[in-house]
Amino acid sequence: MVTWICSVVSDPDDQEFLIELYEEFQELMFSVARRYNNNWMSCEDIVQESILRIIDKLDVLRRKQRSVQAAYIAMVVRNIAINMLKHEDVIKARAAEVSEHEPTALTLDEILIARENAEALVQALQRLSTAEQLLLEGKYMLEYSDTYLAKQIGCQPKSVRMKLTRARRHALQEMQKIIKGEELS
Structure with missing residues (x-):
């Protein structure tokens, strides 16, 4: 994940700060993600998407206390996980609609x-x-x-x-x- 973070963020100061955040709050991020999805790969996707959202707020997060950073990170991970669940539900519903309209073989x-x-x-x-x-x-x-x-x-x-x-x-x-x-x- 650290190499991925380095590939996503070009500024060395931002890279360093984001890696510190990730290393400090990695367990929190995966813990929150697992509350909404038990699949390890999906949890990784949730965390990666969360990191992408957090990148936009690095300047604000630098000035906040660790407890505020933790709360913000947990909230972002939770929102991403919920959005991904909603997206999966929409995909399942559309797949069900398509399968209902498929012609069945006649007896x-x-x-x-x-x-x-x-x-x-x-x-x-x-x-x-x-x-x-x-x-x-x-x-x-x-x-x-x-x-x-x-x-x-x-x-x-x-x-x-x-x-x-x-x-x-x-x-x-x-x-x-x-x-x-x-x-x-």
Whole structure:
């Protein structure tokens, strides 16, 4: 740690004072850090980060008594440790969010049900009127705009949403009939 301190601080007087502080309060710094984190490497990170913060206040610390220096150093280490814990919590929360949104592999049953539903949808679409087929295929498969679809079926663009709603309902009813029919056979 002493060589690290020497590499961080360029002024020889500051180096000497900071090394003295570190040697005198090293046990205090690690003791405070261990209250918040039992991992030795994390404690070292906490102490190093604390030293970086202390460097900014060397001029003020030189004029203070040892008890004030000790209290300040303990407070800095405590604050750094708490901030690192908060940061770890944020990282864990984000990792949990990401893992929740990861797609999970489908089971064999889910694959079979999806395939059956897809087959039922194809059959249901064939039972719909030409206009309903055009609307559903145009909107959801070909991604046509409402204006284009309105021209194709001969209505106002404002009416396309309602016609799509009716076509979806009709397709769902036909799918349910097909699925019930398969269950009965």
